Amino acid sequence: MPTQRALKLYRQTQSDHDQDRVQLYAPLVKKIAYHMVARLPSSVEVDDLIQVGLMGLMEAARNFDPNAGVQFETFATQRIRGAMLDELRNADWMPRQTRRNMREIESCVHKLEHQLGHAPSEGEVAKAMDLPLEEYQQMLGDARGHQLLYYDDFEDDDGNSQLDQFVADTTANPFEALADSGFRQVLIEGINALPEREKILMALYYDEELNLKEIGAVLGVTESRVSQLHSQAIARLRARLKDWTGR
Template sequence: MYTAKGKLDTNALIRQYQPLVRRLAHQMIAKLPANVELDDLVQVGMIGLTDALSRFDVGQGVQFETFATQRIRGAMLDELRGTDWLSRGTRRQQREIEEGIHKAEQKLGRAATESEVAKEMGLSLAEYQDALTRVRGTQLVYLEDIGGGEDGDDYLDRHVADGDANPFAVLQDDRMRHALVDAIKALPEREGYVMSMYYEHDMNLKEIAAVLKVTESRVCQLHSQAIARLRVKLREH
């Protein structure tokens, strides 16, 4: 897009690619704790978009959207790294949920219901579901995290790194890839639907909630529990 004077129309391009920023923000926030604000990610992402427009060189042979996506995600990650947004309490609760799921399923020999996991943890169903909401996204499965890193690990690099990060290289290992496929197939039906819609069909939480006729908060709970189950299963490999 160019102005009447033949110069690149930056404002028009920003308007055109603003939906890309929002889409990337929605994808990233689903992997982050509830205290991270969507509008904050969008604002930082717009700065990344502006930076991409100023740095893009068509001679490099890369499509602008690909280049911009890297810059936008990079800006969001840099902002998150500079913010103390993941508490030790959240990490501890994440591990407690996984331990509760593991113990319940060991006793039952099948996928445990939320009520059964809650009972194993000594919580009411409402308390357990609140815990799932609080750890929203902190459990996204990236295989280098399966070993259960210590609090000092770089969470962002393990959980919301870009598509060129090491976890995808680890997925080339047939044993781990097959284990992940089997673990996903073993998920309870509704949790399997959430994972499929989010990761395979690139739907956001609002869209998934509309399909399942539940609230976005409930989708977050189902997502957190599904990921916790996957982490438990993959640790066995």
């Protein structure tokens, strides 16, 4: 098994202290992987995420500076998530048609919000897109794993990213720059404007860290319906952010 081979090689090359850290925080990798895979297509294997996450943990153990004023768990969590996201980006797991569908939904939601002055219902979005409600909901279900932000949201027409400046500087935090640019305020306003059920869903998922099945039990709906509602909430928030990103 590749993970076991990687661990064996790691033990041969790293200090006992680093090995102890990896052993202690290995369950964190599994926790992050299972939380992440819950909103990804079924084609993504959780074992693959665990394997790349374990490599991220090993890197964190090697590079951790106890004098930097950051707890190891916080540092490791960032590296683990980063390794998993890099793997997903490289694999291009979401079909192009699905991304295209979600962009159309976002544009429609954005237009309807300006026209109606409130968050449009599923029926209103489906009607505006000239789709049966069932087909619209299927599109949402297919988009399980749709993200709030992608790096290419910040690219200009020439493919130059506004975040490139942060790559060379390991002390820079792009999320702080996003917050400074008004991202946090726009996001808060967008969350507050969500329909009540979607607002509860987002709180249960991101604050309470419940999985989709658990959220379904709370809301009294199926896991697939939770996935649809999550995709729709993300589409609403991305529609709000269009004014901020200019895209």
